[in-house]
Structure formats: structure tokens, C-alpha cells
Amino acid sequence: MIQQKFFEEFGLGDVRETIGRTITETDIVIHAGQTGDFFPHHMDEEWCKTQPFKKRIAHGTLIFSIAIGKTADIINDVAMTYGYERLRFIKPVFIGDTITVKVTIKDKKDHKKPGYGLITELVETFNQDGDLVMLCEHILLSQKKNP
Template identity: 65%
Template sequence: MNKPIYYEQYQIGDTRSAYGRTITEADIVLHAGQTGDFYPHHMDAEWCKTQEFQRRIAHGTLIFSVGIGMTAGDINPVAFSYGYDRLRFIKPVFIGDTIYAKVTIKEKRDHPKRTNSGFVVELVEVINQHDELVLVCEHLLLTEKQSV
């Protein structure tokens, strides 16, 4: 859908949630191949048995990518992603874990130079099947103002 949502229409505290997605071994192997990150934490089951978590963990960047992808929905033709701040990997995600994403409008602020645009800050929380926070970040949207 291409429905414009202008800066003024975003309301602090509004939320939306995304469906779940189970992380598979194939996800981890594909991500390792795409990024070149073949560290044993992700790829070597025997080595992982000697480490704190006792099993392979998904790449943080994989969980970030999947989590953000799950939050993408309707296309807003008057806004675009400006970037991400305060990205933290809180807990590991393992093969077979199912993650969910929740987005909350956290903040709105004017653009320092563009009077026709403002920033909308979305708090993105990725949660596992045990309701544990595994990743958090802030997504910045540069959004057009309707009344300039």
C-alpha cells in the first residue's frame, strides 16, 4: 500500500507488532556466506559446547536484519529510513528460536535544516518465544511534514 503518513500523523506511544519467524540453521549458514562471518560461535557446534551458551548462536546482524524486515509493512511514500541508533544485542538467539518484533513510536523531532521534514524515532524491540528481549534499537524515519 502506498498511503502517505505525514510527520504530524505519527503519535508517540503508537505500536505495531509483527508476526513470528523461526530462525533456522539455513538462515545462519546463508548469512555467514553473505557476510563472510564464519566465526565458530555460529558455525562450529563442537566448539560451542565448550562455551557459555553450549550451542551455536545466530549472528546479531542476522537477527537485526530479520527483525527489521519483519517490521516493514506498507510503503510510506513520504518517509524513508534515515538509519538506526542504539543497536544492542541483549540475548543470544539459537537455531529453532522464534522471534517477534514490536515497534513503538518513541519520539518526534524537527530536522535541524529541512523545515519540510522531521524525524520520527521508532523503538524496535525483538523478542523471543520466551518473551525475552533479544535485540533493541531505534529506527529513524525522515518524514515529510504536511503543513509547512
């Protein structure tokens, strides 16, 4: 869906949430192939049995990619991604876990470029038990409606 949502239309504290997405072994294998990250934490079931979590862990970058992809449900032609900050992997995600994402507008401020502002979204990713597994801040560069 395409919409125009200008800087002024983002409200501090506004929240949106995604539906769930279950992480599969295929996700992990494809991500390993795409990134070259074949560390045993992700790929070696037997080795993982000797480690604290006792099973394979999804790549943090895989969870980040899927979580951010889940939030990309609207094309806003007057705002674009400016970057990500404060990325943290709080708890591991395993094969079979289902993640959901909550996005909260955390901050708004003017940008040095006239007619634009920066929106900071707090992106929180949870597993099926409601445990926080990943968080970051997504920064949007947004056009102002009334510069």
C-alpha cells in the same frame, strides 16, 4: 501496501507488532556466506559445546536484518529510513527460536530541512519466551503534511 503517513500522523506511543519468524540453520549458513562471518560461535556445533551457551548462536547482524525486515510491511512514500542508533544485542538467539518485533513511536522532532521531521521508533525484538533479545532506535525522515 503503499500508503502516505506524514510526520503529523505519527503519534507518540503508537505501537505495532509483527508476527513470528523462526530462525533456522539455513538462515545462519546463508548469512555467514553473505557476510563472510564464519566464526565458530555461529558455525561450529562441537566447539560451541565447550562454550557457555553450549550451542550455536545466530549472528547479531542476522537478527537485526530479519527483525527490521519484519517491520517493513508498508511502503510509505513520504517517509524514509534516516538511520539506526543504539543497537544492542541483549540475549543470544539460537536455531529454532522464534522472534517477534514491537515498534513504538518514541520521539518526534523537526528536521533542519524545512517541511520535514524526524520520527524515532523504538524497535524491540523478543524470542518465543518473551525475552528481549535485541533493541535499537530506527530514525525516519518524514515529510510534513502542513510545512
